[in-house]
Amino acid sequence: MKKILMIGPFPDPISGVSVSNKVVKNILKKQSEVSIINTSFPIFSDSIGSFSFKKLFFFLKLNVFCYKVFKSDIIYTTPGQTFFGILKYTTFILLASLLKKELIIHVHGNYLGLQYKQLKGFKKKLFKFLISKFTKGIVLSSSLKSNLLPFIDESKITVVHNFAEExxxxxxxxxxxxxxxxxxxxxxxxxxxxxxxxxxxxxxxxxxxxxxxxxxxxxxxxxxxxxxxxxxxxxxxxxxxxxxxxxxxxxxxxxxxxxxxxxxxxxxxxxxxxxxxxxxxxxxxxxxxxxxxxxxxxxxxxxxxxxxxxxxxxxxxxxxxxxxxxxxxxxxxxxxxxxNFTVYKFSEEILKVFYANSTT
Known part of the structure; x- marks a missing residue:
């Protein structure tokens, strides 16, 4: 049985990403041992993606859970799409890459590619360095693949449409x-x-x-x-x-x-x-x-x-x-x-990403 670590936001607060992660967890735990690191920041703000010391302290504390990477076969992440959204996952990304774990990024938007184009100098190089460590990528539709193409080979990027609960x-x-x-x-x-x-x-x-x-x-x-x-x-x-x-x-x-x-x-x-x-x-x-x-x-x-x-x-x-x-x-x-968009169809596609060419 595979051991999967999910790193990302879970409800509450409710968002498209947190709801998706909740459903992905329920799908995966039927076939695998699943653990989570919940990155949901408890204070909702319109200025998503912005830097604050409260957020910095909150995410630094999450690094104490990096030991979970050692015990997992697959690391599945749903990071933010800004420079800081990726940066806060640095410890988990580098450790998983060093240990040669399967490292999956699921992008729930269309800003990651634009952010990369806007960055300059060291920040741009670091952004690319970190995302390039992922072994697989997931996007919500074909037109959104461009967000990951600067970092991951297209053959490793899968389209998985979102869903609504039954x-x-x-x-x-x-x-x-x-x-x-x-x-x-x-x-x-x-x-x-x-x-x-x-x-x-x-x-x-x-x-x-x-x-x-x-x-x-x-x-x-x-x-x-x-x-x-x-x-x-x-x-x-x-x-x-x-x-x-x-x-x-x-x-x-x-x-x-x-x-x-x-x-x-x-x-x-x-x-x-x-x-x-x-x-x-x-x-x-x-x-x-x-x-x-x-x-x-x-x-x-x-x-x-x-x-x-x-x-x-x-x-x-x-x-x-x-x-x-x-x-x-x-x-x-x-x-x-x-x-097109039931949980069953979503489940079929998401499981292919995790278990293609492998056994549970």
Whole structure:
């Protein structure tokens, strides 16, 4: 039986990466002995990837767990995509490489390659040196392979699409698609487009368009007052907090339109989009990062320009005039999801990375 060490964030706080790691752990432990080093920083912040002494001290303390590398056959990591995001894994990367362990990096975004291009001098050389130590890489879609190509041979890079958990779409009640019920489900960060959405909803109310909207997710403390104030100005919008489990299921089964106008620099393929597909929602999002690899304009929903609330309003006005399109697209989305993004399909692909040409 293989011994696998997972190094990365686990819930809480909830993020696409932490949810993915939780599921990967459950998949792997059916066939292997799995241990973890949880890198989740307990304080949520909009300034992800930035340096702070609190973060430095937190991650330095994690190095005491480097002994786990000695006892493992495979080291699986989901590091950040910034210079410091990679640097904080240095001890584990170098030790695993020295001991000739299988070393896997799973990149959940589209920023790593850009960060490498932006770096200069010693920092750029160190960045490449560390990532080049990985023996295998995983990305979320084909267009995201470019993030790892400067460091890892393409033959060692595997595409594994994200997923949505089964409980979300099992035993669903029949939906009503005759009204606009909007959900935003993500961390409430400026780059996730929350302010653009709230401005669009304000314009909808000015146009006397009937809608309901629910906003869910973690709020960065520095933006909390500003975000909640804008939500409170809206008559038909409410903030429902952080949702998970049955609360998330009920929220996504209530909604008919999922909106995520993201321009987040670390974005890959948001799991929340897949969760919305699974629960019969029309998608409105941006043509950004790996999103167009999994969504098609007019088939799964509609793309809007980043940082453009007017574009969101235009799409919603078009939908309001032809509400039948909501059911048409939303029901198609669930079938599309079942064919491509279940945990079962994710499990099949992730296991190939770990156990190809080997026995458990």
């Amino acid at each position: 409980y979300l779409y099992q035993n669903m009640h029949e939906k009503s698609f005759d009204s606009i019920k909007i959900v935003f489900l993500s961390n409430l960060m400026e780059e996730k487009g929350i302010f653009n959405l709230l401005e669009a909803l304000k314009q909808l109310e000015a146009e006397n368009i009937q809608y309901e909207a629910k906003i869910a997710g973690n709020i960065d403390g520095s933006l909390e007052y500003k975000i909640l104030s804008k939500i409170n100005e809206l008559k038909n919008t409410q903030y429902v907090g952080i949702v998970s489990g049955e609360d998330k299921k009920q929220l996504l089964q209530w909604s008919t339109i999922f909106i995520l106008p993201t321009f987040y620099k670390m974005e890959g393929q948001p799991i929340s989009i897949l969760e919305a597909l699974a629960t019969e929602n029309l998608i409105i999002t941006t043509n950004f990062a790996g999103i167009p690899d999994i969504l098609k304009e007019g088939i799964n929903g509609f793309f809007v320009d980043a940082e453009n609330s007017n574009d969101i309003v235009m799409r919603l006005l078009e939908i309001d005039k032809n509400k039948s399109i909501i059911k048409q697209i939303a029901t198609n989305n669930k079938n599309y999801f079942l064919d």
